[in-house]
Amino acid sequence: MPEGPELHLASLYVNKMCDGVVFTGPVRKSEVSKSPDVPFTCEAYRITAASRGKEVKLTLTPVKSDAPKQRVKAGQAALPMDIVFRFGMSGYFRFTSEDEVPKHAHLRFHSKEKPCRVLSFVDTRRFGSWQPNGTWQPVRGPCIMFDYKSFRENVVSHLSDRAFDRPICEVLLNQKYFNGIGNYLRAEILYRLNIPPFVPARTALEGLGSEDVYESDKHVKQEIEHSKTSDTTKRKVVKEEMGDLLRLCHTVPLEVVHLGGKGYDPEKADYSDFKAWLKCYYVDGMKSIRDHNGRTMWFTGDPGPMAPKDSKSKKAKKRTKTDDDHDYTNKKKLTRSRSEGTAKKKEVKKEIVTNTPKKDKVVCSKEARPKRIQPAKVNRPRREISSTARSRKSSSVESTEGGLLLFSLNEKESPLS
Structure with missing residues (x-):
């Protein structure tokens, strides 16, 4: 997170890069930023910066025209404006060409020269903020460095x-x-x-x-x-x-x-x-x-x-960066060796189980499981058949043309026949 020294160095950076540069047009804000719009537009103005503790103030000063009695256009700023920035976790300023504006540039000031250059407030994490027509926060104490x-x-x-x-x-x-x-x-x-x-x-x-x-x-x-x-x-x-x-x-x-x-x-x-x-x-x-x-x-x-x-x-853990810092080959080898060792253990176990006699087997197969005991059949006494019934039974056996034997037995025969 930028602290007092970083914000002061940021102000020195702005003063160095914007020295002699004239800016023009409106101050443009990105669509994703939740900070307020900056209602400032001018045909020609300059930018200077100052710091106090954890705040940086940009001052936009309109450039006076050499032409006598030239009126300010409608909507153009005639007075300077102060914009107070707080950098949050990742804020900083950058001065680039128009084609190289950073992705997270949330506030932009365009120069009047051609090709155009842009001063951007860059904030990747978007914790920073700015306040148009702002002043140093009164709740903050004097600057530790310059006061x-x-x-x-x-x-x-x-x-x-x-x-x-x-x-x-x-x-x-x-x-x-x-x-x-x-x-x-x-x-x-x-x-x-x-x-x-x-x-x-x-x-x-x-x-x-x-x-x-x-x-x-x-x-x-x-x-x-x-x-x-x-x-x-x-x-x-x-x-x-x-x-x-x-x-x-x-x-x-x-x-x-x-x-x-x-x-x-x-x-x-x-x-x-x-x-x-x-x-x-x-x-x-x-x-x-x-x-x-x-x-x-x-x-x-x-x-x-x-x-x-x-x-x-x-x-603090000491971490030494090596060439193979992101090489996971050793890890893969270790994982492969562990899997091979596990496979070998399974093969040895299977071999032991196979060579073990059935009575000593720990794991019982389906065939080795005990069979379910069925109830014993009761031998009933055979019924005595009379000689008349026996003769009738033998006479009921007939031969057919196909050589098949047809067997018929009348189970309800009268004892009087």
């Missing part, structure tokens, strides 16, 4: 507020007091001071005054080197300076700004120097834990007494 004295006074004068009862890592994200501090800056600042992230903010800030006694026109280190104090005094001054949390909230973001375009460069997107500058945030060997607002806090050592009880500290 240091007011920023320091604002914090020290409100240490009794309930907001400072919370852990210092969460208070550093409160834009009412620390306008411009974000997730990576708070991790780097607390890491340098060796302050546990989940100690009470008031405890971490106690003893700091509204005036920075070490602030001067020259750099503190240069002042110490040219002074005639003893080595012990020098070390004491440097230690006290490094222990000033509010001072580091001012100097650490300026270090990112001094990285220049390599810290914020949408054209080249070269962040190698910025990654080398990080000492704690998402660095191998550091721990991470989610704070009470669900934001990930990176630190080392003990998290502090106010750490969430339901969260567990995790070390």
Whole structure:
């Protein structure tokens, strides 16, 4: 997420790319954006930018015509307009030709030259926003980088507020007091001071005054080197300076700004120097834990007494990218070897079952299952037949022309016949 240094570098980028460029026509918004339309159109205007904490302000200034008494056309802007941007998670500015406008350019300013060039506000995730005729948000405190004295006074004068009862890592994200501090800056600042992230903010800030006694026109280190104090005094001054949390909230973001375009460069997107500058945030060997607002806090050592009880500290896993990072051949081989091993086990089991005698078989076949016992038949005594009936039975057997024997027996014969 862009923080104070990134937004300031974005303003420097706009001033550099738009220097001497004249823009024309209406400000065009994409159809998918839910931010408000910008009711500004002008035949010729210029664009300048400024930053304050986590906000960037573009000023559209109409260019005065050399022709005397030339009237402004109907619908054309005669006065400057300020548009205040908040970058959200992924916002940035880019200046390209008209054919190379990025896909997620949600607000566009077209130049008057030919071929035309376009200044675009690009926001892939669409969490950013802008406000036409906007002003700096009054709920945000003074800028940590460019309004240091007011920023320091604002914090020290409100240490009794309930907001400072919370852990210092969460208070550093409160834009009412620390306008411009974000997730990576708070991790780097607390890491340098060796302050546990989940100690009470008031405890971490106690003893700091509204005036920075070490602030001067020259750099503190240069002042110490040219002074005639003893080595012990020098070390004491440097230690006290490094222990000033509010001072580091001012100097650490300026270090990112001094990285220049390599810290914020949408054209080249070269962040190698910025990654080398990080000492704690998402660095191998550091721990991470989610704070009470669900934001990930990176630190080392003990998290502090106010750490969430339901969260567990995790070390950053070291991941080395190799050439076969996306090669799943080994996995396929492992799966194939497992399936082959399973098939072999099944064959061995089948062979054992086949060679086992029927009485020792564990798995019974259909033929080996016990047969159902049928009830025994009862032998009834044969009925005695009289000699007369026997003679009649024998006489009923006749021969036919086809050689077939026809057998007829009258079962209901009278005993008197």
